[in-house]
Amino acid sequence: xxxxxxxxxxxxxxxxxxxxxxxxxxxxxxxxxxxxxxxxxxxxxxxxxxxxxxxxxxxxxxxxxxxxxxxxxxxxxxxxxxxxxxxxxxxxxxxxxxxxxxxxxxxxxxxxxxxxxxxxxxxxxxxxxxxxxxxxxxxxxxxxxxxxxxxxxxxxxxxxxxxxxxxxxxxxxxxxxxxxxxxxxxxxxxxxxxxxxxxxxxxxxxxxxxxxxxxxxxxxxxxxxxxxxxxxxxxxxxxxxxxxxxxxxxxxxxxxxxxxxxxxxxxxxxxxxxxxxxxxxxxxxxxxxxxxxxxxxxxxxxxxxxxxxxxxxx
Numbered sequence: 001x002x003x004x005x006x007x008x009x010x011x012x013x014x015x016x017x018x019x020x021x022x023x024x025x026x027x028x029x030x031x032x033x034x035x036x037x038x039x040x041x042x043x044x045x046x047x048x049x050x051x052x053x054x055x056x057x058x059x060x061x062x063x064x065x066x067x068x069x070x071x072x073x074x075x076x077x078x079x080x081x082x083x084x085x086x087x088x089x090x091x092x093x094x095x096x097x098x099x100x101x102x103x104x105x106x107x108x109x110x111x112x113x114x115x116x117x118x119x120x121x122x123x124x125x126x127x128x129x130x131x132x133x134x135x136x137x138x139x140x141x142x143x144x145x146x147x148x149x150x151x152x153x154x155x156x157x158x159x160x161x162x163x164x165x166x167x168x169x170x171x172x173x174x175x176x177x178x179x180x181x182x183x184x185x186x187x188x189x190x191x192x193x194x195x196x197x198x199x200x201x202x203x204x205x206x207x208x209x210x211x212x213x214x215x216x217x218x219x220x221x222x223x224x225x226x227x228x229x230x231x232x233x234x235x236x237x238x239x240x241x242x243x244x245x246x247x248x249x250x251x252x253x254x255x256x257x258x259x260x261x262x263x264x265x266x267x268x269x270x271x272x273x274x275x276x277x278x279x280x281x282x283x284x285x286x287x288x289x290x291x292x293x294x295x296x297x298x299x300x301x302x303x304x305x306x307x308x309x310x311x312x313x314x
Contacts, residue, residue, distance in 0.1 A: 001025060002060050004068065005032055005097035005129050007051040008076045009084025012142040013153035014054045017075055019141075020158060023063025028055040029135040029142075032097055033125075038133045044091050051125075052091050055132060065103060069096065069110040070169065071160075074263055075153045077245060078114060081123045085152025085241045095125030097132075117265045120247055154240050156218070156306065168215050168264060176214065184213050184289040188266035191251075196231025199288025203227075207296040207311045209239065209304060210286075215264040219243050219291065220284070221310060226276060232269065233286050236279035244284075246271065259284060266290055 008014040011029040019027055031039050034050030044050050058068060077084060082093050096107055107126060115122050134140075143149050143158075168176070177185040186192035201210070210220040210233075220235045220243075228234035238244045242262055249258040249270065259268045268290045275283035294302050296311040 001057055002065065002103070003055065003057050003099060004065060004103065005053050005055055005095075005099075005132060006068075006072055007032060007053040007093060007095040007097070007125070008072060009052070009092045009094070009152055010087050010150075011052040011054050011135070011139065012149065013151035014052075014075070015141065016143040016151070016158055017153055018054060018056055018068070018071070020160060021063055021068070021071065023059045023061075024068075025057045025059055027057070029053070029139045030055060030132050031091075031135060032132045033095070033127070033130045037131070041136055041139065045089070047090055049090060050133075051093050051095055052135075053095070053097070053132065065106050066110055069107065072096070073110075073114055075157055075242065076124070077242065077262065078122045078124050079118065079120055079245060079247065087152060093125065094123065095127070097125070097127055097129040099129050101128070118245070118247070118260075152242065154218075154242060180213050181289075187287045187289045188214055188261075188264070188268075191267045193269075194232070194287050194289050199232060201233045201288040201291060201293055202231060204233075204293065206293075209294050209296075209299070209307050209310075210235075210291045211294060211304075212261040212264055212266055212268075213290055213292045214266050215261065216292075217243065217261055217263040218304065218307065219261060219268070220286070221307070222296075223310060224279070226279070228275070228283055228285070230283075230285055233288055233291070234275070235284040235286065236275050236282060238284065244268070259286070261290075 015027050015029050030053055031044050031050035032053035034048050039048045039050055076094050082090050084092050207222050209218050211218050218239045221239050224236045226234055245260045245262045246257050249256045256270045259271050269286040272283045275281050299308045
């Protein structure tokens with residue numbers, strides 16, 4: 001058995017997420033790497049300096065540390081400092097902590113790969129565990145006790161083990177290019193931009209959702225789509241707070257904010273502050289080639305039944 005400690009925002013969701021995977025023997029929520037002993041939840045919320053952390057005991061013969069960390073990076077924003085989803089504060093910082101020094105090279109290898117994919121230094125701590133204090137019983141398996149409770153991680157991620165997603169991470173670049181097509185490959189993996197008014201979704205306003213062409217992650221819905229006249233599909237907001245990552249883009253002599261899929265790290269487009277004021281003022285300008293549209297009528301068949309209520313209520 002091995003043990004690793006994962007800080008990834010609110011520990012309710014991280015525990016629920018990690019619990020689903022075969023090979024995970026036990027998990028426990030707690031407070032790690034702070035300056036004082038045995039803090040209460042109130043003290044942690046008052047910036048005691050501890051991180052909300054999940055202790056993960058796993059059988060390395062069934063699930064590897066690399067697999068656990070790959071899952072971990074699926075549900076965190078690794079570039080955000082002291083913030084995950086709608087939660088902010090030092091307790092919500094991200095970090096991977098270990099008690100066995102031999103684990104560090106493997107963790108560093110995953111960190112290096114993710115950093116290369118993102119092209120930016122990670123804001124995720126990597127260090128030996130200094131201390132860990134179990135959280136109050138109220139916080140153990142919180143979302144099992146309170147299924148409707150708050151969580152910054154989308155519920156769809158809690159059933160990956162029951163219904164494995166397409167394993168896009170196992171594809172070679174050649175296999176990916178063949179599956180999604182050359183234009184989509186150039187856009188998502190090479191940062192290319194399709195010609196304006198050429199994308200198949202620019203003028204589409206049918207009810208449905210738009211998913212990442214690589215991973216199938218839900219990125220946008222038709223409810224938030226509008227005609228900006230720019231020549232590319234435009235949305236006023238993403239489908240969830242955790243769907244996208246943003247980073248500075250200073251290419252071509254411009255200063256812009258690039259938008260990428262949080263799951264596959266696919267380049268999608270850019271976000272601008274000239275969108276409709278009544279919808280928040282943002283315009284997510286997205287390449288059609290980076291998306292796959294699923295009509296509302298096909299959501300159940302395609303495995304996205306939980307999004308159907310958006311359109312029955314809309």
